[in-house]
Amino acid sequence: MLSPKRTKYRKAHKGRVHGNATRGTVLNFGAYGLKATAPGRVTARQIEAARRAITRHLKRAGRIWIRIFPDVPVSTKPTEVRMGKGKGSPEYWMCRVKPGRIMFEVDGVAPLLAKAAIARGAAKLPMATRFIAREEA
């Protein structure tokens, strides 16, 4: 799963996802992509699940790019612990995704196969998404 090699601080604030993405909103590598149309937090586990779903449907043909990186640590408190006594320990990594962000790109396969594969990947993600294809310049 994706995670930072090292971080400046161990724990982060929860944060909120406001507004639309201004960067990473157009296809840069592949001919097809998956764009978020709603805000959300995507965990490293979800990214990996989506990547596997796409790769397996493509039968390892073509190429896939991941355009998001989970660099925000999420902490949780142990079960049956009363509130207070400090913040919990970091458990997993997530990234905040704004609407408009391209999360995955695919290339080197037929359009219908790419669409089906990306739909399977989208099913693993926690927000509404849209399949997009490169328009000829």
Next chain:
Amino acid sequence: MTEVSELAVEARDGTGKGAARAVRRGGRVPAVIYGDKKAPISISIDRVKLRHELKRPGFRRRLYDLRINGLAERVLPRAVQRHPVSDEPLHVDFLRVGAGAEISVNVAVVFVNEELSPGLKRGGVLNIVRHEIEVVCPATAIPESFIIDLEGLEIGDGVHISQVTLPENVVPTITDRDFTIATVAAPTVVRDEAAAAAEAAEEEEIEGEEAVEGEVAEEAAEEGASEEQGEQD
């Protein structure tokens, strides 16, 4: 010869986000015409007609004759701003094209004869490094596309700009190196019989996980190993 189309436009009053939003509320898209050492003109285009033009391939390579207040302007679309989520056009930039003007423009690359490439037949992947090539050419002679023949390409071979026959007066903007347009990358399928076996084992593990709770630690270790394998997919 570059195709010339016509597009109905209207001059618009006012600039800035307030005026632009008012135009958008009226079902039109704000746009601007600039260049050729003349003053810029603010215009608007019907959203449906613009959408139709954008759907036709080669919008940014096509010259347009825009008629504003009885005067015709020959322009080339330079940029289309789009909404980040809906991808609806928000604004269009048109560059005025004077007589004998030379412009830099992105031309699409089209790949042909994929079935005649032994590398692709053997399961290689066509890795397109550049979907478009930026070239400098006369505005009246913008190439429609660059056709790249993949015949005879083996795994590991690449196509570079020096292998592309460019029309007369068309020069790539990158001249300091022989840049790559596409390569035929090695397939990932070949090495992955071992990975497939690992995956099958992993699926069995997941089934077993539901049944046997005592082996959690062992499975976690194995899962970690299979994930590493999966990352190579």
